[in-house]
Amino acid sequence: MDKIHLDHVSFTYSAGTPFEHQALDDVTVHIGASRITGVIGHTGSGKSTMMMLLNGLSKPTSGNVFLDGYDVNSTAKELYKTWLTLPEYRNLRKSTAKKAIRKEVEARKRRLCFRVGLVMQYPEYQLFEETVFKDIAYGPKNMGLSDEEIRERVLEAARFSGLDESLLEKSPFDLSGGQKRRVAIAGVIAMKPEVLVLDEPAAGLDPIGREQIFEEIRRYQRSTASSVIIVSHSMEDMAEYCDDMVVLSQSKVIAAGTCEEVFSKVSMLDEVGLDIPQITQLMRRLRKMGIDIPENVYTVDRAVEILKRYYQSQKGNLT
């Protein structure tokens, strides 16, 4: 089941001006429910634009964005005809039903930004509250939840993000960069979004910091069964942590599917100048040198397994 479906979506910035720029060109993407999807591409490939379309921050110039099969940009007017036949509206007076439909469509629009939670690049610059607790609580508070529910959510989000409870009463500005970023992520997680979108969540972190943040994201996804979308430049990280991948290049989708499917098109990824993982480069090189191994290997674990097996079979042949 698709969680998100972009159907022939195009997006043009500043249409009709000299600065007109087509950021997305007839993009069709299916993003699976309860999976981690990596969106990869160069700066300017359309990644960020795509993210903004997901929670209604921008509307496509043409095409549709569906969340659970519902077009997030649909207007009441477009829906009257079909919805008036639904049981909840069928028996109402037509004007009352129309009013109810309008209300429902607006409510859905408002809910969209809670259902699809966006963590922007370098989110630590967006912290503003006096305490870590208040900063994480900002989203749930806006959802109109009770104090008790807010508290529960803040604690849970802090736990998912690897923040110690002792930090909650501190000022977010006294924390380290990595901790600040976790506060920002917790603030979005606390809204319990069905889709969590993170734009370069590990940018600027050291190797272990990167690993920890991706591990936390994975743990969060596995235990909540929510859908997670990670935007990144790093094929190595995406290969390690994602179930699926979407590759954008020059405003178009050039590959999509499971990591395995996408990496089977590795030559094409190379051609568009994406940094294919070092391990993939190494395995391809070995293959060119006449070692008979599969080409689309993209994690170190898998490479170790394959080469071990290869070595043993060679040894077997010799003795």
Place this chain on the structure above:
Amino acid sequence: MAETFIHAENLSFSYQGSNGGDDVPALKNITLDISKGEYVAILGHNGSGKSTFAKLLNLILEPTAGTLIVGGTDLSSGDLSDEELIALRRRVGMVFQNPDNQLVATIVEDDVAFGPENIGVPMPELRHRVDGALASVGMSEYADREPHHLSGGQKQRVAIAGIIAMRPECIVFDESTAMLDPLGRREVLDTIRMLNRENGITVINITHYMNEAALADRVIVINDGTVLMDGTPDEVFAQRDRLREVGLEVPQCAELIHRLREAGIPIEGTAISHVESCAELLAATLRGGEPAHG
């Protein structure tokens, strides 16, 4: 042995504690030499002290204790005249992380001219320097553009050109590729290599990326304010477990070799930092002792 450009002996630096608290030591008794023309990468996790070290090299920060001599000038004496300080900053340039924070002018060539103009380089010479600097980073055709329309990698190359126009002997890159995408990173790394190989500029590249450190001639690992390792990329990446302990990892190629050796596969050789050399080592073993191709 090449001439020493940077000499640090028992070099220490502490940040002043906030609200009257204790001082926070960031570097503790660092002793090392860097020669003219070397290409050195400095690795370390966040907060290890690696950026502090960089900032001491042109006196953005002043050493708290120990000796630091850069290009013959003693920075630890604490009594540099303004002229000496300006001369030092001309000789040791710095490129920082955020491409948007480093450009000051509204036109690319004005930005490159900003530094030399400030130290009073006269006109025909100024023109010559700006054109030369832009050419060496491959940005000549952007000379009359507005910097904010450039990509991140292009902005960083303009920032580098601004430093080259000062005719420096050494450039320190403080995580200058961290905010760039793979293409931008490649552009900047190619430029760094060219400056080192062709112009003989001493390069110090502070980075989080192991693949980037592998491009240097020498890798220094700083942890908790001290030098933990110092050697060629192959020597440093041979110590995977120690790197791991301090929050670092090795490039995927080196990781693979380590893991296969742990599994009992006898891979000979030390050249584990690059795809090409790793492939040679692996092929030799996997073919069962036959010599590598070629």
